[in-house]
Amino acid sequence: xxxxxxxxxxxxxxxxxxxxxxxxxxxxxxxxxxxxxxxxxxxxxxxxxxxxxxxxxxxxxxxxxxxxxxxxxxxxxxxxxxxxxxxxxxxxxxxxxxxxxxxxxxxxxxxxxxxxxxxxxxxxxxxxxxxxxxxxxxxxxxxxxxxxxxxxxxxxxxxxxxxxxxxxxxxxxxxxxxxxxxxxxxxxxxxxxxxxxxxxxxxxxxxxxxxxxxxxxxxxxxxxxxxxxxxxxxxxxxxxxxxxxxxxxxxxxxxxxxxxxxxxxxxxxxxxxxxxxxxxxxxxxxxxxxxxxxxxxxxxxxxxxxxxxxxxxxxxx
Amino acid sequence: xxxxxxxxxxxxxxxxxxxxxxxxxxxxxxxxxxxxxxxxxxxxxxxxxxxxxxxxxxxxxxxxxxxxxxxxxxxxxxxxxxxxxxxxxxxxxxxxxxxxxxxxxxxxxxxxxxxxxxxxxxxxxxxxxxxxxxxxxxxxxxxxxxxxxxxxxxxxxxxxxxxxxxxxxxxxxxxxxxxxxxxxxxxxxxxxxxxxxxxxxxxxxxxxxxxxxxxxxxxxxxxxxxxxxxxxxxxxxxxxxxxxxxxxxxxxxxxxxxxxxxxxxxxxxxxxxxxxxxxxxxxxxxxxxxxxxxxxxxxxxxxxxxxxxxxxxxxxx
Numbered sequence: 001x002x003x004x005x006x007x008x009x010x011x012x013x014x015x016x017x018x019x020x021x022x023x024x025x026x027x028x029x030x031x032x033x034x035x036x037x038x039x040x041x042x043x044x045x046x047x048x049x050x051x052x053x054x055x056x057x058x059x060x061x062x063x064x065x066x067x068x069x070x071x072x073x074x075x076x077x078x079x080x081x082x083x084x085x086x087x088x089x090x091x092x093x094x095x096x097x098x099x100x101x102x103x104x105x106x107x108x109x110x111x112x113x114x115x116x117x118x119x120x121x122x123x124x125x126x127x128x129x130x131x132x133x134x135x136x137x138x139x140x141x142x143x144x145x146x147x148x149x150x151x152x153x154x155x156x157x158x159x160x161x162x163x164x165x166x167x168x169x170x171x172x173x174x175x176x177x178x179x180x181x182x183x184x185x186x187x188x189x190x191x192x193x194x195x196x197x198x199x200x201x202x203x204x205x206x207x208x209x210x211x212x213x214x215x216x217x218x219x220x221x222x223x224x225x226x227x228x229x230x231x232x233x234x235x236x237x238x239x240x241x242x243x244x245x246x247x248x249x250x251x252x253x254x255x256x257x258x259x260x261x262x263x264x265x266x267x268x269x270x271x272x273x274x275x276x277x278x279x280x281x282x283x284x285x286x287x288x289x290x291x292x293x294x295x296x297x298x299x300x301x302x303x304x305x306x307x308x309x310x311x312x313x314x315x316x317x
Numbered sequence: 318x319x320x321x322x323x324x325x326x327x328x329x330x331x332x333x334x335x336x337x338x339x340x341x342x343x344x345x346x347x348x349x350x351x352x353x354x355x356x357x358x359x360x361x362x363x364x365x366x367x368x369x370x371x372x373x374x375x376x377x378x379x380x381x382x383x384x385x386x387x388x389x390x391x392x393x394x395x396x397x398x399x400x401x402x403x404x405x406x407x408x409x410x411x412x413x414x415x416x417x418x419x420x421x422x423x424x425x426x427x428x429x430x431x432x433x434x435x436x437x438x439x440x441x442x443x444x445x446x447x448x449x450x451x452x453x454x455x456x457x458x459x460x461x462x463x464x465x466x467x468x469x470x471x472x473x474x475x476x477x478x479x480x481x482x483x484x485x486x487x488x489x490x491x492x493x494x495x496x497x498x499x500x501x502x503x504x505x506x507x508x509x510x511x512x513x514x515x516x517x518x519x520x521x522x523x524x525x526x527x528x529x530x531x532x533x534x535x536x537x538x539x540x541x542x543x544x545x546x547x548x549x550x551x552x553x554x555x556x557x558x559x560x561x562x563x564x565x566x567x568x569x570x571x572x573x574x575x576x577x578x579x580x581x582x583x584x585x586x587x588x589x590x591x592x593x594x595x596x597x598x599x600x601x602x603x604x605x606x607x608x609x610x611x612x613x614x615x616x617x618x619x620x621x622x623x624x625x626x627x628x629x630x631x632x633x634x
């Protein structure tokens with residue numbers, strides 16, 4: 001093993017050495033990690049995600065620290081969407097020569113800080129040389145047996161909600177591309193929204209345990225595309241009130257409907273349930289209702305139109 | 318979401334649709350997978366691995382079906398090394414345009430066939446465009462509480478063993494690089510050894526449950542490098558008899574000591590334990606002993622020399 005790889009692994013082990021907790025019986029350094037089984041009556045949640053250079057980010061505009069935060073935030077957001085609690089994570093890195101050193105240190109710091117604030121240790125990983133930087137993450141979580149929130153439980157009559165404000169990430173990305181200087185850009189609220197998504201872990205648990213949410217998912221590819229997935233999985237349709245969609249300051253309705261990476265939660269509650277207006281200062285807004293008839297209608301002053309995914313997506317030709 | 322990605326995900330879901338089993342409560346298609354907790358008294362094993370174009374393989378010589386097999390085999394080999402049983406896996410793919418179509422189908426078939434023969438379902442994944450093909454895998458396994466075989470348990474006086482024959486993979490890779498035509502190359506035994514590693518899952522369970530192995534790991538980077546890791550983790554040294562190292566037919570001692578990707582098991586047994594000579598036709602060979610004094614000596618007719626990792630490694634500058 002070349003000195004450089006040993007050094008990187010040593011750095012990672014050292015960084016997370018204080019993060020071991022009672023769930024981890026054996027962490028980094030053996031063939032596999034060994035973790036305690038979930039408590040009796042709990043199930044295991046598993047999700048995987050990746051960020052790839054020139055697909056999910058470009059070096060010129062994306063600070064490495066924010067990128068390290070984002071790869072973990074994306075996995076945590078999936079756990080949040082199930083109403084779960086995160087347990088630990090694994091990280092694979094493909095490293096071009098340019099990334100080794102200060103850039104990688106900053107990337108790892110970003111992941112480390114979020115792992116600390118959410119109290120989940122890194123328990124394993126893999127490092128290899130690559131021509132483009134890429135990181136793949138697996139986050140393990142847990143949820144009470146049979147209680148995880150899925151996309152499949154929305155029922156006609158349920159009210160449809162979103163947390164927070166939408167479109168901020170798309171607005172931030174547009175601004176980041178125009179602005180020069182990451183330092184200057186990072187002071188912009190929308191840019192911060194794009195760079196530093198905040199996984200809604202506490203909200204997910206609240207919706208599952210206290211609100212009896214019938215379905216939930218996180219908004220990663222835009223409300224139009226993600227709602228189409230939720231309604232398809234539930235075998236229902238939906239009607240959205242355009243005027244009710246909470247817009248991030250400065251964002252357009254189109255950015256709110258089709259911009260991705262907001263990482264807010266989209267969820268449904270039975271009609272009789274009335275959630276608080278905010279949860280830990282995060283607005284919870286009713287934006288429409290679930291109906292039996294398939295398809296999604298967007299209702300506005302000018303009439304009713306079909307809402308079709310236009311698609312924020314990474315997978316471009 | 319563009320039609321191409323939907324098509325690929327649909328293909329993957331269809332391929333593994335019959336593979337769902339009682340462990341999987343919710344598979345591909347939601348924010349996370351949900352799996353049953355391990356049985357009472359079992360712990361969770363987690364390992365992650367990756368294959369990256371031009372780092373771990375080149376398109377010209379590596380059949381995609383073999384590559385799909387190998388990415389899963391590498392993860393399963395880690396589970397085998399702990400004496401664990403595999404439960405399920407997740408797969409992330411970075412796909413260049415050239416890989417989409419017949420090549421990807423063959424890659425997926427290779428992973429699928431091994432997942433079927435080892436009875437583990439795919440429960441989640443991520444697909445994105447990338448400039449270079451890359452796959453990252455996470456394999457989840459289980460082992461009885463406190464019983465997983467680690468690298469840290471070797472004690473002075475223990476006898477050191479390897480399964481199978483070593484150096485075949487390095488020999489096969491050398492031959493594959495020389496030969497033209499993957500079809501012709503695949504009939505060579507050493508090439509097959511390199512392309513189609515066989516994770517020693519049953520052996521791992523046998524060593525843990527029946528032999529009371531004190532330590533184990535899989536040989537991924539060569540005996541010299543991997544034994545250095547095992548002795549370091551156990552705080553011991555070792556002495557190897559060069560004449561005892563089982564050579565793959567045609568392989569040199571150097572390939573057996575320093576060639577990677579054999580995916581055999583390296584393990585230690587207390588002196589009083591006498592394992593069978595073969596386990597399901599796989600030779601189990603004593604190659605040396607563990608001692609208290611650090612360092613690894615290679616004993617041969619010509620004398621004693623220090624065995625230092627020369628290092629098969631992917632991570633090249």
